[in-house]
Amino acid sequence: MIISPAYAQAAGGAAQASPMGGIMGILPLVLIFVAFYFLMIRPQQKRMKTLQASIASIKKNDTVVTAGGLVGKVVSVDDVYAQVEIAPTVKVKVVKATIVEVQPLGGKPAND
Template identity: 65%
Template sequence: MLITPAHAQAAGAAAQANPMGGVLGLAPLVLIFVAFYFLMIRPQQKRMKDLQNAVNAVKKGDQVVTGGGLLGKVTKVDETEVEIELAPNVKVRAIKATLTSVMPAGGAKPAND
């Protein structure tokens, strides 16, 4: 016999003596999940929502960066595609969903304003 009856009875008595042990054992896991949500998941969702809004509002003249790293100026906007001018007389069409950054025409506000 691998487990003596006395040892088995002692383990059962210890579990009955502390019935809240299971609930208190889950508390650190819940706290870790809450911390991950507020430190990692929520900011990422906000960033993705902001990018989606910027991509949907892209217009002619905006500077964009594609997922492949191409940087150019938007010359034409369709429902699902944009035409990007990479250099003079060099234009490519890209799917809107592949845009990773949108900078409005005229650049950003000056830092001192």
């Protein structure tokens, strides 16, 4: 035989460990998931909730930033779109879902 009898007996005895060994093996995975939830998932959900609330409450003269990087002042708003003035006499219609930041009532000037 290739495997010695002493080694084979030790392997058989290790396989019959207590049932707590399975729980102790899963416990680190559960703790890692809990840590990820509180450190990454929950804060992201809170940020998304506040962003959606601010997008829903967009009104005229708010300064917005779109996902494409456009920064402008809101001229008019409807259910799906917002018309944003990005330069004097230049107005664009953007989908409200693409807005990533809302600064109320004109916000802070860029160069001050």
